[in-house]
Amino acid sequence: MKKAIIYINQFFAGIGGEEEADHQPEIREGLVGPAMLLNQLSDAEVTDTIICGDNFMGSNEEEAVEKILGFLEDKEFDIFFAGPAFQAGRYGNACGVIGKAVKEAFDVPVISSMNEENPGVDMFKKDIYIFPGGKSAAKMKDDMAKMAELGNKILNGEGPLTAEEEGFFTRGIRHQVWLEDSKPAADRAIEMLLKKVNGEEFKSELPIPKIDRVPIAEPIKDLSEATIALATSGGIVPVDNPDKIQSASATRWGRYSVEGLDNLPNREAGEFKTIHAGYDPAAADANPDRVVPLDALRAYEEEGRIGKVHEYFYTTVGTGTTEAEAARMGQEMVEYMKDEGVDAVILTST
Amino acid sequence: MANLIPVAETVGANRMVPTISIPYPLGDPESSEDEQWKLRYHRVGVALEALETAIDEQTVFEV
Secondary structure: OOEEEEEEEOOOOOOOOHHHOOOOOEEEEOOOOHHHHHHHHOOOEEEEEEEEOHHHHHHOHHHHHHHHHHHHOOOOOOEEEEOOOOOOHHHHHHHHHHHHHHHHHHOOOEEEEEOOOOHHHHHHOOOOEEEEOOOOHHHHHHHHHHHHHHHHHHHOOOOOOOHHHHOOOOOOOOOOOOOOOOOOHHHHHHHHHHHHHOOOOOOOOOOOOOOOOOOOOOOOOOHHHOEEEEEEOEOEEEOOOOOOOOOOOOOOOEEEEOOOOOOOOOOOOOOEEEOOOOOOOHHHHHOHHHOOOHHHHHHHHHHOOOOEEEEEEEEOEOOOOOHHHHHHHHHHHHHHHHHOOOOEEEEEOO | OEOOHHHHHHHOOOEEOEOOOOOOOOOOOOOOHHHHHHHHHHHHHHHHHHHOOOOOOOEEOOO
């Protein structure tokens, strides 16, 4: 029987949530968490489960990859699975990082699943098979079924077919195929051209991926004259969260005055805390400057390195927040900044 | 300023300065107050240098 190994994070392993996100990589013989479901659905036997905390992978990527590849060195396996990661950005990143590394080191097929809004999709869809998945673990069964199904096809020598036919994200890899009607490329191109000329719908065989890039801003000529604003996706807000910014999947943002403050007083002082649900709040609550470095920027203001610190800092929550919402909120913030003469922004993300 | 630089690259940030972790980008609670301050002051300084540097592609600034 063929053998499979799966990678999951500390949460799905039942070890814990944010407080355990620094969990070191480990391998356990047998089935942990979603590995059980995969084992039911897969034609392969799932022999081992690899577990790693999302923050550990995010902050110590090289060490995590090295350890995990080390675990796998003496294992026999024909296929590797990671996730599903749903809309969890750090988990998606981790699945992609480890999936790509395993693919390169052992040359086995690697299959994952992530929601289309998960940044891991764009980062790793070229490297491994990633299926579009649900937003949350409610879709565990559906998402894992797709992963297992493709795995079974590959193990049985029946696939994969094209991304379009299988349903995974297009990888941008071109394959040579024989068309059933054997129509030559020149004829197909002319047919497309005629359709285009006639204003009819046509389907390109070489779609150009949409690239959404922000133009690079000109450098600041003289920082000593510039007004610098602070912004964050780390959810730092006044303790009563007056704008009711959501703790995840945010659609709201706020800006709060730092006038007269040398640093951001903490939660205990009744002033600022984080409402971000995607990371352990202890460090940010104890000292919000760890996320919004007002104290450091004030020091540069004092030295005359910058003109001044803008009166407000801008804040929202980045976890589960879609790129579309983030872009809208960013544009709304920029309107205020422009009106009030902000020259540049330092944004910290968590 | 971000810990997950590959994510920042993917979503299109142009000037990037690495931080040290997700829950505490600019100050490890395990280290002394003085070390945390030095780290924060240094990395914000790098961010300021980034703002005055002309670039023609996405750039990660060294810390």
